[in-house]
Amino acid sequence: MPELPEVEVVRRGLDRWVSGQQVTAVEVRHPRAVRRHQAGAVDFASRVRGRRVSAVSRRGKYLWLTLAAVDGAPQEAIVGHLGMSGQLLVDPVGTLDQAHLRVRFILADMDYELRFVDQRTFGGLAVDDLVDDGEGGRLPASVAHIARDPMDPDFDDKVFVRAVRARHSEIKRVLLDQTVASGIGNIYADEALWRSRIHGGRAANGLTGPVVRDLLGSVRAVMGEALEQGGTSFDALYVNVNGESGYFDRSLAAYGQEGLPCGRCGTPIRRIAFMNRSSYFCPVCQRAPRGQRSRER
Numbered sequence: 204m205p206e207l208p209e210v211e212v213v214r215r216g217l218d219r220w221v222s223g224q225q226v227t228a229v230e231v232r233h234p235r236a237v238r239r240h241q242a243g244a245v246d247f248a249s250r251v252r253g254r255r256v257s258a259v260s261r262r263g264k265y266l267w268l269t270l271a272a273v274d275g276a277p278q279e280a281i282v283g284h285l286g287m288s289g290q291l292l293v294d295p296v297g298t299l300d301q302a303h304l305r306v307r308f309i310l311a312d313m314d315y316e317l318r319f320v321d322q323r324t325f326g327g328l329a330v331d332d333l334v335d336d337g338e339g340g341r342l343p344a345s346v347a348h349i350a351r352d353p354m355d356p357d358f359d360d361k362v363f364v365r366a367v368r369a370r371h372s373e374i375k376r377v378l379l380d381q382t383v384a385s386g387i388g389n390i391y392a393d394e395a396l397w398r399s400r401i402h403g404g405r406a407a408n409g410l411t412g413p414v415v416r417d418l419l420g421s422v423r424a425v426m427g428e429a430l431e432q433g434g435t436s437f438d439a440l441y442v443n444v445n446g447e448s449g450y451f452d453r454s455l456a457a458y459g460q461e462g463l464p465c466g467r468c469g470t471p472i473r474r475i476a477f478m479n480r481s482s483y484f485c486p487v488c489q490r491a492p493r494g495q496r497s498r499e500r
Contacts, residue, residue: 205285207352207386208426208451209434210264213291216444218259220293221268221310221317225255228309236305236319239282239345240329250330251281251308262355263385265346266291269333278333282343283319289326292318293444352386353423354430364415367407374410375403375482378422387422390435390458393483395421397457402489403482428454457483 205213229248231237240247255271260280267280283291292301293315306319306328319328331343338357351358363384370377377383378392387395396403398421401414410418429435429451452459456466461474465485473486 205289205434206264206388206391206426207354208391208429210261210266210285210386211354211430212434213285213444214259214261214266216293217266217268217291217317220313220315220444221256222259223256224313225311226251226253226308227311228252228307230307230309231305232307233305233324235324235327236321237328239284239327247328247330250279254279256281260342262342262346263349263352263381264388265343265349267331267343267346269341270330278341279330280333280343281328282331282345283328284326286321286323286326288323289319289321290446291444292320292446294318294446349381349385350383353384353419354386354426358384360416360419363419364412367415368410368412370407372407373404374401374407374418375477377407378403379478384422386426389480389482390455391422391426391429393458394425394456397484397489398425400488402484402491402495403477404495405492457485459483 229251231244231248234244237244237247251270254273256268257271258269260267260269264284266283269278269280272278283289285291296314296316301318301320303320303322304318305321305324308317310316329345331345333341334344334347336342336347353363366383367374367377375392375396378387378395379389392403395418399414399418401410401418432451432454435451435455457472460472460483462471464470465472465488468485468487470485470487472483474481474483
């Protein structure tokens with residue numbers, strides 16, 4: 204699933220190509236792509252048609268395209284989540300349709316169109332009202348419960364440290380909790396934990412404040428490096444708006460590296476099951492909590 208760096212790469216591309224453009228037509232080719240829009244595909248298209256995109260924003264893994272206000276109506280936005288395989292592509296008009304094209308937006312002032320392509324249809328789009336975020340900004344109502352992400356200039360490090368140290372669950376589980384900090388997924392959690400030499404199974408409330416702050420620094424560092432390299436692409440499912448893959452997968456130290464030597468100590472990287480997915484770690488640099496060691500042998 205695309206995580207913060209990948210979604211931010213897409214947001215920047217959309218901001219470049221779509222901000223300021225008017226949507227003249229909308230074609231919903233698969234109703235599942237707008238299933239989050241409870242009023243249905245026809246209503247989705249009617250709400251977007253004729254509207255101008257005034258900005259493209261992100262919180263965590265959610266994107267939204269703010270629609271210029273209409274007199275007497277609430278301000279709205281197209282809210283998108285890429286799911287496992289969603290792509291928002293800017294293609295020249297007349298380009299051959301992708302096999303999994305779900306929604307097409309025709310833009311008035313361009314020879315390009317915006318397409319939502321999703322092979323597995325776990326992602327989706329919806330039109331949602333914008334609400335006050337309590338801090339002088341506006342965001343979609345459906346995203347209001349999502350915490351700020353560590354790359355957000357308004358992210359509160361102290362609040363994050365307190366929230367982590369108050370949790371009794373495993374630290375990796377806390378990192379993946381989008382109400383604590385958004386945008387961190389399986390890949391970057393494993394990479395940050397490796398950099399900080401912390402096993403993902405350690406209890407969050409057993410970590411000291413300095414250790415949590417160091418971990419937060421590792422999260423920012425790894426996501427910042429991934430952003431510079433266009434994100435992480437293991438296959439053709441994640442691409443930017445121009446259909447190009449990122450290449451941070453070449454720099455991964457832990458995630459997906461099972462059996463390869465740890466870049467610090469040379470010990471083979473291990474993989475274990477975690478929350479219906481996998482965790483990758485160095486068994487020497489990231490010592491497991493005492494109660495888990497026997498289970499990982």
